[in-house]
Amino acid sequence: MGETQLGRMQFRIMQVLWDRQRANAREITEALNEAEPVAHSTVQTLLRQLEAKGAVGHEAEDRTFVFFPRLKEDRVKRTAARELIDRVFGGNVGGLVAHLVKNERLSRDELDALHRLIDQSQQD
Amino acid sequence: MGETQLGRMQFRIMQVLWDRQRANAREITEALNEAEPVAHSTVQTLLRQLEAKGAVGHEAEDRTFVFFPRLKEDRVKRTAARELIDRVFGGNVGGLVAHLVKNERLSRDELDALHRLIDQSQQD
DNA sequence: AGTTGTTGTTTACCATAGTAAATCTACATT
DNA sequence: AATGTAGATTTACTATGGTAAACAACAACT
Known part of the structure; x- marks a missing residue:
């Protein structure tokens, strides 16, 4: 099943995660915005999609989710x-x-x- | 403008055309079906899409359209x-x-x- | 206590690729 | 003339990626 087919933005999110190992949605949005503007809610949606296909995981920490890559x-x-x-x-x-x-x-x-x-x- | 972004099937159609220079829809469908089943109407739809983005052209010949690649x-x-x-x-x-x-x-x-x-x- | 801001969730839209049936159109054969 | 067939066109539906606003829950600040 896990065909690991990532879209453009999805891939960019993964890159941020591979870079930092762990990051919350806000941090990812900010990292992406360094290069190219993207709304925070968009990033959240993409993280959802990525999680749905097993590309990332998250764990709650305090009130926020900390995401981490599940794929190498x-x-x-x-x-x-x-x-x-x-x-x-x-x-x-x-x-x-x-x-x-x-x-x-x-x-x-x-x-x-x-x-x-x-x-x-x-x-x- | 012409970003030349082709999908999987679209690309396979182009390959047939690069191969033969010219071919009608039926021939393309048959060529594709050698490797993988696909309905003729699907091929026609894809040809339409490809033409819309300038990847192929066609000219009427007899009663049928003969397609040719517009992109190298x-x-x-x-x-x-x-x-x-x-x-x-x-x-x-x-x-x-x-x-x-x-x-x-x-x-x-x-x-x-x-x-x-x-x-x-x-x-x- | 009320407002503000952060975070996650729900919902909604658009574009594109892929899939294909349904329909129209026109010629060819009977 | 009637029918069938082949081709083109129209219409439709699904999936995915991308985009983002709207909403809910809650902590924090004033």
């Missing part, structure tokens, strides 16, 4: 990447990578880092 | 990849690539090919 950042990112690979690149990871190298201008540093990553991953 | 495959794939990079990896291409190398098992061949692509892209 890596896991969610992996799912998102997989999603793209399957839908757009026919399930072929290499297709995506080739596309990136060809179309997304990588800096010299990024290319070097990539080189290193590849070499390293060839060890095992 | 590369362009759409690029947008999709960008989308993931922005939402999930904070706009950092390297982040995605690192993630891929770390989490998506690439075959020896893929890694070699990747090596070559990188070297090549360092020329310009």
